[in-house]
Amino acid sequence: MDGFAVLRQIRLQSDVPAVMLTARGEVDDRVRGLDLGADDYLPKPFKFKELLARVRAVLRRRNLEVVPAISFGPLSLGRDTRDVTLDGSPILLTPREFDLLEFLMRHPRQVLSRETILNQVWDYDFIGETNVVEVHVSALCHKLGQYRDLIRTIRGAGHTLRG
Numbered sequence: 001m002d003g004f005a006v007l008r009q010i011r012l013q014s015d016v017p018a019v020m021l022t023a024r025g026e027v028d029d030r031v032r033g034l035d036l037g038a039d040d041y042l043p044k045p046f047k048f049k050e051l052l053a054r055v056r057a058v059l060r061r062r063n064l065e066v067v068p069a070i071s072f073g074p075l076s077l078g079r080d081t082r083d084v085t086l087d088g089s090p091i092l093l094t095p096r097e098f099d100l101l102e103f104l105m106r107h108p109r110q111v112l113s114r115e116t117i118l119n120q121v122w123d124y125d126f127i128g129e130t131n132v133v134e135v136h137v138s139a140l141c142h143k144l145g146q147y148r149d150l151i152r153t154i155r156g157a158g159h160t161l162r163g
Helices: 003-013 027-035 048-063 095-106 114-122 132-150
Strands: 019-022 040-043 069-072 075-078 083-086 151-154 158-161
Touching: 003 019, 003 027, 019 027, 019 048, 027 040, 040 048, 048 114, 069 095, 075 095, 075 132, 083 132, 095 114, 095 132, 095 158, 114 132, 114 158, 132 151, 132 158
Parallel strands: 019 040
Antiparallel strands: 069 075, 075 083, 151 158
């Protein structure tokens, strides 16, 4: 049996998290694996560090409770409605700014590295400028106005949401 057949058999009996590790790296193969029920798909060769990060991400997603709203200090974020209010007044965010703020709000007071933010807010296959996180953090801080200090940059370490 190939990996696709194994995954089909597993999905008939279980919803256990599954990460496919395979030499089949074409886009059609990746799509097929994900459509068959894989939680992630990692073609060879890969770095073990990346595999561990992907396994952690799958496990986090599996344990994630669906919470319709998140609050932190004067900020309130509606996950279902994608609305953000600051001291009760709506603020307009781009989709990426919303995702970044949501990620920071789900991990308050944790210092999150650029790599972690890229992996979780953008995605693993993101190709672009290395300062894209800083650009979006800056834009988000600007929109927070007098509350811009809620998001802090820890030099050499990352970004954090602190009150």
